[in-house]
Each structure stands twice: as C-alpha cells, then as structure tokens.
Amino acid sequence: MEKNNKLIELKNIVVEFDGERVIDDMSLYIGDGEFVTLLGCSGCGKTTTLRVIAGFIQPQSGEVFFDSKNINGVPPYKRSVNTIFQRYALFPNYNVYDNIAFGLRVNKVPEKEIEQRVSEMLKLVNLQGFEKRSITKLSGGQQQRVAIARAVINRPKVLLLDEPLAALDLKLRKDMQKELKNIQRQLGITFIYVTHDQEEALSMSDTVVVMHEGKIQQIGKPVDIYNEPKNAFVADFIGESNIIDGVMEDDFKVKLDGKSFECLDKGFAKGEPVDVVIRPEDVDIVPAGQGMLRGVIKSVTFRGVHFEILIDVQDFMWMIQTTDEYKEGQEVDLKIDPDAIHIMKKSKYSGQFGDYSTYSDEMDALSEITEEDEE
Ligand SMILES: Nc1ncnc2c1ncn2[C@@H]1O[C@H](COP(=O)(O)OP(=O)(O)O)[C@@H](O)[C@H]1O
C-alpha cells in the first residue's frame, strides 16, 4: 500500500474560547500509519486539538485536511476517526462481546460477520474467553482493552487517544503502553495520542509534538527531541537539563563561565548569545584541577541507578548524574566533551529554566503537598 505522508494536515488552526486563544496558529501533518503524540502540560490545548481533528470543534480559522481534502465542514460521524477518552465510557449493562460489537450493530453489519470480527478483536487485545463477562467484573486494564477493541473494530483510519492510560497505576500503564504500540503496529492504524507524561511520549511514538500555551514548540522523533531541543522550554520539559548562558565565539566554539569549549554546533553569528544545554548524564566529575570548571558539591541524592549530584559552579547549580558516590562539600571539576554540548538560539524561555538552585526547595514543596494529600 502506498504510504500517504500527509493523511491529516492542520493548517494555521486557531481556536478561541471566550476570546481567549487556546490554539494559536497550529500547523502539523500526520502520516498514514504514524504514531504521533501530542505532549504538554495540562491546559496547553491537547484535547482541543483532538476535538478539532474529530470535528467536535470548529476552529475560528485554519483548515483541517484529510487525505488532502478540506474537511472543515464534515461532521464527526462522517470522519474516519474514532476516539478513546481517559474515561472510556463502556456500557456497564452490556457484556464484553456486546460492548465490542456495538459499533458494527449500529452500522447494521450482519451478525455472522460481527461474530468473526469480535473474535479477531478479542484475540488482538488478549481477552479471548471473556465474551460473556460483565464489564463491571473487569479490572481497569481489562476495561481499557475492551475500549480499544471497541474503538478499532470498525477499522477507522485514525484513532485519537486522549490520555487513555492516565487512570492506571504505573506498572499496568507500562504494560499497556507496550500493548498499545503492538496493536498499532499490527493494525497499521494512525494513532494520535495525547499525554502529559514525557516518558510515555518518548517510548511509544514515531513523532512527538511538544506543545505549550496552545503553540507547537517542537516536532520531531523522540531521540531528536531529547538530543536537540529547539529551545529552553523543550530542553527543560523533556528530561533534566543544565541550561547555561553562552556566547558563540566561532563555529564549533562556545564560551561559558569565562571558558572556551569545543562543540559540534555551527552556523551562529560570531559573538551571538546562546543557550547551552548540557544533560546531567553527559558531565564527568573529575578531581579539582583536571577539568574545565571548578565547583563545590552541594547535595548528593541516591536515585537507584545513579546518584543525583548538585554542584555549585559560580553561583549556578548544575545537576549531574553519575554512578560514583561523592561527598557534600567536596571541591571537584567538571569535564564536558564536545558532543555533550548542544547549542540553542535564545528564545522567550531563556533564563527561565536550567538552573537547579531552587530544585531542593521545589522538591520539599512537592513532598509537602503530597503528604497533605495523603492525610
Ligand atoms: N469548552 C471550553 N470552554 C472554555 N474553555 C475551554 C473549553 N475547553 C477547553 N478550554 C480551555 O482551553 C485550554 C486548553 O484546554 P485543553 O485542550 O483541554 O488542554 P489539555 O488537554 O492540553 O489539558 C484550557 O485553558 C481550557 O481551560
């Protein structure tokens, strides 16, 4: 089958509620069979984007294309799109079989064919033998599988999934992530997946769309989003990042903290101020005198696989992850190789992220909130 690399296209979409812009000039295309994830904090416009694609919201301006045809005026039920919501509304009075068969019955598919297709679906989601089971007697994970089977049985071209795993506990969520990915591969259906969980987005998707305040910040493969964030917002949002003010001295040469560092980036103006991203796992701690920057270890936290170490370098707090243990108060040097450095253009997010000086306070505040919740 010929792959259409623009199965869905959004062009300059604007959505406003009560005069407030919640989707701000969004343009994006999604390929046939692709697993695309919209990733962003609560309120950034992910659900609204899905509703535009499904046809439940008419944008103030902009166009939605399906297979290169403008579908702005096409009602939801005529779009080849199904949605799975976080609260997957299964029919509690129906058993598993009747829930999965529902869409086909609405479309008056012959009962013989329904039987065969429901049986295929049960196999797909690993629920053979559960046909007669009441929905209320299923676990959360099993209900999730029924919801998936029900959503894909009428073979939509596109499945929209709005935080479908958010209600499940961590272990089950990880299992379902793998299963969803497998189901998507087997069926070849395009998945547009919404989550606020960066790890989930990175591990499941072909393409990740990072959103913030109704705007796309970056579109890319998970590895590229992680290794080459476009601005300080993305660098901070995806994983941990030290983000330091720098100045490009020349191609492949950046100055930070008064020292020149070799890097792999070029194409910036000489003397251009930039944001320099250095990931915590890419910095080596070496004895004082043997590295490029001198610092003092402020805190050491054991995180299981590694230690998380905060180091004060000229009043900027770096985070470093290492499997070696160090002592608080120890003076050390940082060693940074050229491929550990990633240069970004200055943006409106510059200076807001990437210094861990307030990190411990934030952690304390967070754990206080959690403790209050548990009372
Ligand atoms: N029907 C609505 N009426 C008014 N405001 C809305 C409506 N739906 C969403 N919003 C607002 O639009 C913004 C984006 O919402 P949403 O797309 O649900 O975000 P997300 O799914 O990323 O959490 C939020 O500020 C939300 O309060």
Ligand SMILES: [Mg+2]
């Ligand atoms: Mg939402």
